[in-house]
Each structure stands twice: as C-alpha cells, then as structure tokens.
Amino acid sequence: MKKAASLFLFVVVLLLFPIASLAQQSTAPSSSPTASDDDIKMLRSDLRSDKKQIIAQNLQLTDTQAEKFWPVYDAYAKELAKLGDQRYAIIQDYANNYNTLTDAQADDLLKRMLAVDASAAALRQQWEPKFRKVLTGKQTALFMQLDRRISLLIEIQVASIIPLVKQ
Numbered sequence: 001m002k003k004a005a006s007l008f009l010f011v012v013v014l015l016l017f018p019i020a021s022l023a024q025q026s027t028a029p030s031s032s033p034t035a036s037d038d039d040i041k042m043l044r045s046d047l048r049s050d051k052k053q054i055i056a057q058n059l060q061l062t063d064t065q066a067e068k069f070w071p072v073y074d075a076y077a078k079e080l081a082k083l084g085d086q087r088y089a090i091i092q093d094y095a096n097n098y099n100t101l102t103d104a105q106a107d108d109l110l111k112r113m114l115a116v117d118a119s120a121a122a123l124r125q126q127w128e129p130k131f132r133k134v135l136t137g138k139q140t141a142l143f144m145q146l147d148r149r150i151s152l153l154i155e156i157q158v159a160s161i162i163p164l165v166k167q
Contacts, residue, residue, distance in 0.1 A: 048077060051150050059143055061135075068134040076127045083123065086116045091162065098163065106165055124148070 052073070061069055090112050097105050124144065132140045
C-alpha cells in the first residue's frame with residue numbers, strides 16, 4: 001500500500017503543477033509558464049490510470065469479479081470525470097477573476113462548487129448498489145474507502161495551492 005500511495009502522491013504533484021500555474025496566472029507576470037488544456041487533460045488521464053492501478057492493487061478480485069467490476073468502475077469513473085471537469089471550470093473561472101472578483105462572482109463560484117460537492121456525494125450513493133452487485137460487502141466498502149481517500153488527497157492538494165479569496 002505504501003508503494004502505491006507514493007506513486008499516487010507523485011502523480012498528484014505532477015497534476016497539481018498546472019493547476020497551481022492556473023491559479024496563480026492572474027497574479028503572475030504574463031511570461032510565467034502555464035499548462036495548456038491538453039497538458040491538463042493528459043495529466044488527468046494519467047491520474048485516472050494511476051487511481052485504477054491503486055484500486056486494482058488493493059482490491060483483491062477473482063477473475064470473475066474483475067470481469068464484472070471493471071466495466072462498472074469505468075462507467076462510474078466516466079461520470080466522476082464529468083464532475084472533475086466542472087471543478088476544473090470553477091477553478092479556471094476563479095483564477096481568471098481572482099484580482100477582480102466581485103461579491104456576485106464569489107457567490108456564484110461558491111454555489112457552483114457546493115453543487116459539485118453535493119453531486120459527488122450523490123454519485124457515490126447512486127453507484128454503491130451497482131458496485132455491491134459485483135462485489136462483496138467488504139469489497140464494496142473497501143472500494144468506496146479507496147475512492148473517497150484518493151479524492152480527498154486530490155482535494156487537499158488542490159485546496160492547498162489555490163489562494164484564498166481576497167477581501
């Protein structure tokens with residue numbers, strides 16, 4: 001588990017460099033490097049791949065279970081990625097308006113982020129029975145723990161590099 005966690009943290013750091021650049025671009029000189037959308041898409045894809053590897057290493061599945069689990073997981077991950085797209089769009093909007101953010105814009109960004117957070121929780125609840133159909137109770141619980149912990153690690157890293165709202 002420690003080896004997988006180290007690999008994951010390395011990928012998270014790579015993923016967050018472009019987000020940090022994005023969050024700081026409105027305050028940094030225009031010559032500072034920022035990641036392109038293609039770079040961010042590639043890094044997010046790599047992150048999803050590494051997340052899948054971590055889950056595979058920690059979730060002991062029989063061949064029969066794996067055959068049923070991975071298509072369900074892939075469909076779930078696709079929906080989760082849509083929420084990631086929404087989070088990224090909110091972060092982009094925040095970065096683009098950081099220096100000139102109005103109360104109305106701050107309210108809008110906050111409402112959008114809270115809606116994405118609620119959607120993520122609802123998505124997990126919606127998919128739990130689908131995973132339960134292909135996994136045992138303990139395996140379902142373990143998968144949900146892994147999924148949530150990985151998500152929390154990413155959220156903590158992203159939150160730590162995004163500057164707080166200026167008053």
